[in-house]
Structure formats: structure tokens, C-alpha cells
Amino acid sequence: xxxxxxxxxxxxxxxxxxxxxxxxxxxxxxxxxxxxxxxxxxxxxxxxxxxxxxxxxxxxxxxxxxxxxxxxxxxxxxxxxxxxxxxxxxxxxxxxxxxxxxxxxxxxxxxxxxxxxxxxxxxxxxxxxxxxxxxxxxxxxxxxxxxxxxxxxxxxxxxxxxxxxxxxxxxxxxxxxxxxxxxxxxxxxxxxxxxxxxxxxxxxxxxxxxxxxxxxxxxxxxxxxxxxxxxxxxxxxxxxxxxxxxxxxxxxxxxxxxxxxxxxxxxxxxxxxxxxxxxxxxxxxxxxxxxxxxxxxxxxxxxxxxxxxxxxxxxxxxxxxxxxxxxxxxxxxxxxxxxxxxxxxxxxxxxxxxxxxxxxxxxxxxxxxxxxxxxxxxxxxxxxxxxxxxxxxxxxxxxxxxxxxxxxxxxxxxxxxxxxxxxxxxxxxxxxxxxxxxxxxxxxxxxxxxxxxxxxxxxxxxxxxxxxxxxxxxxxxxxxxxxxxxxxxxxxxxxxxxxxxxxxxxxxxxxxxxxxxxxxxxxxxxxxxxxxxxxxxxxxxxxxxxxxxxxxxxxxxxxxxxxxxxxxxxxxxxx
Amino acid sequence: xxxxxxxxxxxxxxxxxxxxxxxxxxxxxxxxxxxxxxxxxxxxxxxxxxxxxxxxxxxxxxxxxxxxxxxxxxxxxxxxxxxxxxxxxxxxxxxxxxxxxxxxxxxxxxxxxxxxxxxxxxxxxxxxxxxxxxxxxxxxxxxxxxxxxxxxxxxxxxxxxxxxxxxxxxxxxxxxxxxxxxxxxxxxxxxxxxxxxxxxxxxxxxxxxxxxxxx
Numbered sequence: 001x002x003x004x005x006x007x008x009x010x011x012x013x014x015x016x017x018x019x020x021x022x023x024x025x026x027x028x029x030x031x032x033x034x035x036x037x038x039x040x041x042x043x044x045x046x047x048x049x050x051x052x053x054x055x056x057x058x059x060x061x062x063x064x065x066x067x068x069x070x071x072x073x074x075x076x077x078x079x080x081x082x083x084x085x086x087x088x089x090x091x092x093x094x095x096x097x098x099x100x101x102x103x104x105x106x107x108x109x110x111x112x113x114x115x116x117x118x119x120x121x122x123x124x125x126x127x128x129x130x131x132x133x134x135x136x137x138x139x140x141x142x143x144x145x146x147x148x149x150x151x152x153x154x155x156x157x158x159x160x161x162x163x164x165x166x167x168x169x170x171x172x173x174x175x176x177x178x179x180x181x182x183x184x185x186x187x188x189x190x191x192x193x194x195x196x197x198x199x200x201x202x203x204x205x206x207x208x209x210x211x212x213x214x215x216x217x218x219x220x221x222x223x224x225x226x227x228x229x230x231x232x233x234x235x236x237x238x239x240x241x242x243x244x245x246x247x248x249x250x251x252x253x254x255x256x257x258x259x260x261x262x263x264x265x266x267x268x269x270x271x272x273x274x275x276x277x278x279x280x281x282x283x284x285x286x287x288x289x290x291x292x293x294x295x296x297x298x299x300x301x302x303x304x305x306x307x308x309x310x311x312x313x314x315x316x317x318x319x320x321x322x323x324x325x326x327x328x329x330x331x332x333x334x335x336x337x338x339x340x341x342x343x344x345x346x347x348x349x350x351x352x353x354x355x356x357x358x359x360x361x362x363x364x365x366x367x368x369x370x371x372x373x374x375x376x377x378x379x380x381x382x383x384x385x386x387x388x389x390x391x392x393x394x395x396x397x398x399x400x401x402x403x404x405x406x407x408x409x410x411x412x413x414x415x416x417x418x419x420x421x422x423x424x425x426x427x428x429x430x431x432x433x434x435x436x437x438x439x440x441x442x443x444x445x446x447x448x449x450x451x452x453x454x455x456x457x458x459x460x461x462x463x464x465x466x467x468x469x470x471x472x473x474x475x476x477x478x479x480x481x482x483x484x485x486x487x488x489x490x491x492x493x494x495x496x497x498x499x500x501x502x503x504x505x506x507x508x509x510x511x512x513x514x515x516x517x518x519x520x521x522x523x524x525x526x527x528x529x530x531x532x533x534x535x536x537x538x539x540x541x542x543x544x545x546x547x548x549x550x551x552x553x554x555x556x557x558x559x560x561x562x563x564x565x566x567x568x569x570x571x572x573x574x575x
Numbered sequence: 576x577x578x579x580x581x582x583x584x585x586x587x588x589x590x591x592x593x594x595x596x597x598x599x600x601x602x603x604x605x606x607x608x609x610x611x612x613x614x615x616x617x618x619x620x621x622x623x624x625x626x627x628x629x630x631x632x633x634x635x636x637x638x639x640x641x642x643x644x645x646x647x648x649x650x651x652x653x654x655x656x657x658x659x660x661x662x663x664x665x666x667x668x669x670x671x672x673x674x675x676x677x678x679x680x681x682x683x684x685x686x687x688x689x690x691x692x693x694x695x696x697x698x699x700x701x702x703x704x705x706x707x708x709x710x711x712x713x714x715x716x717x718x719x720x721x722x723x724x725x726x727x728x729x730x731x732x733x734x735x736x737x738x739x740x741x742x743x744x745x746x747x748x749x750x751x752x753x754x755x756x757x758x759x760x761x762x763x764x765x766x767x768x769x770x771x772x773x774x775x776x777x778x779x780x781x782x783x784x785x786x787x788x789x790x
Contacts, residue, residue, distance in 0.1 A: 139587065276623055
């Protein structure tokens with residue numbers, strides 16, 4: 001029992017430092033310039049200037065990251081509310097809570113907000129913005145004012161979209177398929193599309209900023225293969241942002257044109273082709289799901305080495321696999337259109353390529369697992385989220401392979417199997433990674449430590465609630481329950497009840513960090529420069545860091561993830 | 576970044592001028608790549624529709640005014656040349672020459688816009704602007720009598736969607752009248768894409784000219 005209590009609270013009792021307290025006293029390697037030890041009243045980015053203007057007109061990447069964090073949490077809450085209404089409605093087979101029209105608006109709202117206003121921004125704009133300059137030894141991003149513009153565009157886009165939701169909503173689904181969206185839907189399609197397009201420009205500018213920053217602002221000695229894998233992941237993500245999002249903007253503009261000017265672009269009456277919409281839409285939207293996944297993989301690549309006290313197995317393979325995923329992701333969009341009437345030969349090629357894109361993802365999973373081998377595993381909250389990521393991502397990814405095979409997809413498409421598949425990745429993996437990363441870097445961001453016991457409880461509730469919500473949906477889908485339906489055949493009810501019950505537990509798992517993380521930011525015990533004894537330049541700065549990050553630009557002389565050099569027994573060598 | 580402005584032109588986040596200017600250059604190129612994908616989507620749509628309607632698109636494009644297009648191309652190429660000369664002059668510190676060349680670039684851009692506007696006006700006079708007033712060749716305005724040209728470009732539609740002219744459409748459509756034609760001229764599709772693409776181009780030109788004036 002004592003063991004359990006120690007684990008739950010962290011070996012130090014969960015107060016000042018963490019389970020890593022045995023590592024205090026190990027001096028940082030000489031290769032790293034020693035940062036000055038902070039006193040608790042030191043000037044940092046949070047107290048450097050006060051007043052709302054210093055926040056709303058800031059160009060400091062760390063403050064902008066926090067601005068984004070507040071915004072996306074708000075959108076997440078609304079999207080989550082929509083999901084709750086849907087799940088409550090699905091407790092009974094005959095759609096007792098919502099009219100079908102309103103249910104359609106709910107799943108559309110849920111998808112649009114969660115994808116474009118939570119998942120796509122979350123890790124890049126919150127953790128990426130905060131950490132990338134620090135990880136590469138820079139004082140800020142390449143274009144700080146552009147960064148602020150990105151945030152304003154994001155908020156404007158979100159406001160326009162919410163306005164659309166208030167003035168009637170949209171019932172096309174987040175996929176806006178033609179001809180329904182262009183010709184038949186009587187809802188606020190155009191307004192919603194404007195909101196999404198504006199948010200898309202925000203993404204493009206963020207991706208641009210990251211690419212240029214990573215190329216041009218690295219500190220001396222920070223070669224490409226000394227970069228943290230978190231930076232590699234964001235580089236690959238930014239490539240997709242810059243190359244894919246313009247295509248989304250283009251196709252949504254065409255839908256707006258058709259709806260407002262009544263000139264057919266996708267209308268067969270005008271010799272248009274509704275399928276052109278699907279091709280253009282999915283050309284962006286498939287890479288988009290990798291925008292939502294790769295940053296989370298980057299977080300896992302940071303957490304796993306730190307909490308197994310080993311450097312990542314196969315660093316270069318992980319880096320190459322990351323860029324490989326980004327590249328291949330542009331070649332598989334047709335797997336969303338297997339039953340759309342596209343040529344069967346195109347289907348075969350897309351199916352093959354979809355199998356291929358799973359390979360680099362698998363390489364990364366193998367490498368993370370190999371990193372754990374013979375490591376000294378510490379099961380703190382960030383590690384729980386990272387381990388959960390690996391398990392849930394494997395389930396989501398493997399079920400993706402089912403869907404990539406043509407014959408299976410004919411049976412499974414537009415069923416709850418698909419819903420379960422992508423939620424396993426988008427929620428089980430990506431949201432777990434986001435929360436894990438928030439916990440891991442919370443001491444750096446706020447200068448204070450979150451309560452470890454609550455962290456573990458929330459992580460456990462999330463894992464249990466998540467599986468209870470979405471695993472039954474695999475079964476529902478393979479048994480034939482269609483997606484996006486407000487009502488269903490009565491034999492599906494038991495699994496639906498399980499799913500809704502799970503959702504309530506999942507909700508508690510989300511709600512807890514919403515309470516204790518802000519609490520910890522103000523009242524938690526002060527964390528030092530590096531409470532996890534992690535590698536990475538961001539941990540050499542005080543917590544919270546000063547506005548300019550590094551008083552002098554650091555020089556990097558050691559490889560990344562030098563955990564083996566810190567191990568007391570001197571072991572931990574791979575390869 | 577939060578300090579008072581100083582005489583030093585290198586921002587504090589940069590180590591030196593070289594890093595700052597390389598950063599700006601890479602930023603501009605990255606932005607151009609995203610623009611390539613943005614315009615490229617519309618070009619891809621054009622390519623698809625042209626492949627599906629080769630006769631109609633050929634017929635439609637023959638109604639564009641080649642002399643305006645050629646002259647405009649020459650104007651824009653010249654203005655790009657002036658811009659390149661301006662960059663060169665800037666590197667050599669010849670500030671007056673830079674100003675003159677930038678003004679020339681902007682003026683040529685304005686000239687382009689003027690000619691484009693003239694072309695648009697002609698198109699409007701010839702009923703080539705998509706929408707209610709669109710009328711192409713011998714076919715009556717948007718009434719859907721099948722012509723030989725269009726028969727060559729028919730998409731294969733399921734029978735219930737192909738409605739003989741003059742009869743109400745089987746598919747409810749809130750945007751058309753009771754006398755729904757079977758097929759609006761596919762040439763209109765060409766002009767939809769034409770006006771949109773050239774309009775988007777004009778928007779970018781406007782931003783460019785304004786930027787030049789600002790500089």
C-alpha cells in the first residue's frame with residue numbers, strides 16, 4: 001500500500017520536487033552553459049509587463065502561446081458540449097433529446113470546432129509556440145508580429161464560426177460535401193466557411209513561422225540532428241500546414257462562390273462535378289489529420305526518453321519517419337473516397353499507399369518501445385499520458401489498416417467503426433499527448449508544479465473513460481450502425497449506453513486538469529529550473545523563463561538526449 | 576522586442592544582419608509556396624474541367640481578347656524586370672534609382688489593372704459574365720437548348736438527372752426556375768474559373784501595388 005501511495009503522490013510526497021528528487025545534486029554536464037539559479041521574485045515573461053495591453057499586443061512567443069491556450073480551451077469546451085448532447089441523445093434509439101436537424105447541427109459543430117479550432121492548433125500553437133524558440137536556443141520566433149497576427153486571425157475565425165452556430169448552425173458535417181452544402185442545405189454554411197478559411201490562414205502563417213525559425217534561428221552548434229524530436233515533429237507538421245491548408249482555403253472559397261453567386265462549380269447542371277469537391281477537400285484533410293497527430297508524436301518522443309532515462313532508440317529513424325509521414329500523407333487522400341465512384345484502379349493505388357504510410361508510424365512506435373527497454377521507468381503523469389498514447393495509437397492505427405483495405409472499407413465506411421478509429425487517434429493519442437505535454441512543461445511555463453496525485457487520477461480516468469466510450473463503437477460499426485444518425489436500430493442500444501457512460505467518465509478526466517492546472521499555476525509549489533532532470537535547452541532557463549529566453553545565446557556542444565551521461569551507473573547505452 | 580526603438584536595424588532576436596535578411600527571404604519563399612498551392616488548386620480544377628469539356632473550353636477561350644492578354648503579359652514581365660533592377664540598385668545603395676524603379680513597377684501594375692478592367696468591361700458587354708446574363712454563342716441565354724458542341728461534352732449522368740429542356744427538374748433545386756434547363760452552357764464553367772482566377776490575381780496585384788507605394 002505504501003508503494004502505491006508513494007507512486008500516486010510521487011516519491012517526494014508530491015510537494016516540492018518530483019519523483020526525480022534522487023537526481024538533485026547531479027551537476028549539469030559542462031557542455032551546457034549554466035543558467036543562473038532563479039530567486040522566486042525574478043523577472044520573467046509573466047511579470048515583465050502588466051496590463052491587458054501588454055498581453056493583447058505582445059509579440060513574445062510565450063505569451064502568445066498562453067493566449068492560444070485560453071482560446072482553444074474555450075473552443076474545446078463548446079465542442080465537448082456538443083458531443084455531450086450527442087451522446088445523451090444516443091442513449092435511446094429514438095432520438096429523444098434532439099430533433100434530427102439539430103442532431104446534424106451538433107455533430108457538425110463538434111467536428112468543425114474540435115478539428116479546426118482545437119486539434120489543429122492545440123499542440124503547435126500552445127506548446128510549439130512556447131517551446132520551439134527555447135529548444136533551439138533562440139530568443140523568439142522568426143516573425144513575432146506574424147505570430148500575434150496568427151492568433152488574432154484564429155480568434156476572428158473562431159468568432160465568425162461561433163456566430164454561424166448561433167445564427168442557425170450548419171448541418172453539412174465538417175466535411176461540407178457537395179451538392180448538399182452548395183445547393184440544398186438551408187443553414188449558415190457560408191458564414192461557417194468564412195470562419196474556417198480565416199482560421200486556415202492563421203495555420204498557414206504559424207507553419208511558415210516555424211519553418212523559417214527552425215531553418216534560420218538555431219543556436220550555434222544546434223545542428224539538425226541535435227534538434228529535439230519535438231522540433232522535428234513541428235517542422236514536418238509545418239510543411240503540411242503550409243502545403244495543405246491553401247488547398248482547403250481554395251475549395252471552401254469555391255463552395256462559397258457557388259452558394260452565393262449561384263454559378264455552378266460542382267453542379268452537374270453546369271457540367272461541374274461534385275466529386276471534384278471531395279478530391280480537393282480530402283487532398284487537404286488527409287494531411288490535416290497528420291497535422292493533428294505529428295506534434296503529439298513529438299511530445300511522446302520527449303517524454304519517453306526523460307521518464308526512462310534513456311536516449312531515444314533510433315533518433316535518426318524517428319526524424320526521417322516523421323518527415324516521411326508528412327510526405328506520404330499527401331498521397332493517400334483517396335482512401336476517404338473508396339465508395340465515391342472513383343476509379344477502382346485509383347482505389348487500389350490509394351489503398352496500397354495508405355498501407356505504406358502506416359510504416360513510418362510503426363517505426364516510431366517500435367522505437368519508443370525500444371527506448372523503454374532496460375530503462376529506469378518513472379510513472380509520473382506525463383509518462384502515463386505518453387504510454388497511453390502508444391497503446392491507443394496502436395489501436396487507432398491498426399484499425400486504420402482495416403479501413404485501408406478496400407473490401408473491408410466498403411462494409412465499414414460511414415459506420416461507427418470509422419468514428420471509433422479516428423477518435424482513438426485524435427482523442428486517445430493526440431489529446432493524451434497534449435495533456436501529457438501540458439503536464440510535462442507546466443513547471444516551465446508557470447514556474448510551479450501541478451499536484452501529482454490529481455494528475456495521475458485524471459490520466460487514469462481519461463484512459464478508462466476513453467476506452468469505455470469508443471471501444472464499443474468499433475463493435476457498433478462492424479455490426480452496421482451508421483454514423484451521423486440521430487436514431488438507430490434498437491439492438492444497438494446496450495453498446496450505445498456503454499459509450500455514453502464512458503463519455504461521462506471521460507468528461508471528468510478532462511475536467512480535473514481544468515481545475516488543478518490553473519490552481520497549481522497560482523498556488524502550486526515552486527518548481528526549479530529542471531524538476532524532471534530532462535535534457536533540452538528549455539530546461540536550462542529559469543522557470544518561468546525571462547522574456548528573452550537566454551541572456552546570451554547558448555552554444556550547443558553535446559548531442560540531444562544525453563540521458564546516458566547522467567545515469568549514476570553510467571549504463572543505458574543503445575546500439 | 577519590447578525595448579525602445581534604436582538606430583540598429585537588426586532586431587534583437589537576430590544575431591546579425593545576414594541572419595535577419597536570410598530569414599526574411601526564406602519567409603517570403605515559404606509564403607510563395609503556400610500561394611502556389613492556393614492558386615494551384617484552382618488551376619487543378621481548371622485542368623480537370625478542361626479535360627472533361629475540351630470542346631466547350633476551347634470555344635470559350637477563343638472569346639478572350641488575345642491582344643489584351645499579350646499586352647498585359649508584356650507589361651507584367653517588364654514591371655517584374657523593373658522590380659529586379661530595383662533590388663539590384665538597393666544592394667548598391669542607389670536610393671533614388673530604387674524609388675524611380677519602384678514607382679515604375681507600380682505604374683506598370685496599374686496599367687495592367689486598367690487593361691484588365693477594359694477586358695472585363697468587354698466581357699460584360701458580350702454577355703460572358705457568369706450568372707443570369709450569361710449567353711454564349713448561338714445558344715439562347717441559359718435556356719439549355721442542346722447544341723452540337725455541348726453534346727460532345729456531356730457528362731454521363733444517371734437518367735433521372737438528365738431532364739429534357741422545358742420540363743421541371745426531378746431534383747428539387749432552390750436556385751432555378753420551374754423551367755429548369757438540362758444543361759447550362761459548359762462554357763460558363765470556363766468563365767467562372769476565368770473570372771475568379773483573374774480576380775484573385777488582381778487582388779494580389781492590388782496588394783502588391785499598395786505595398787510598393789508604402790515602400
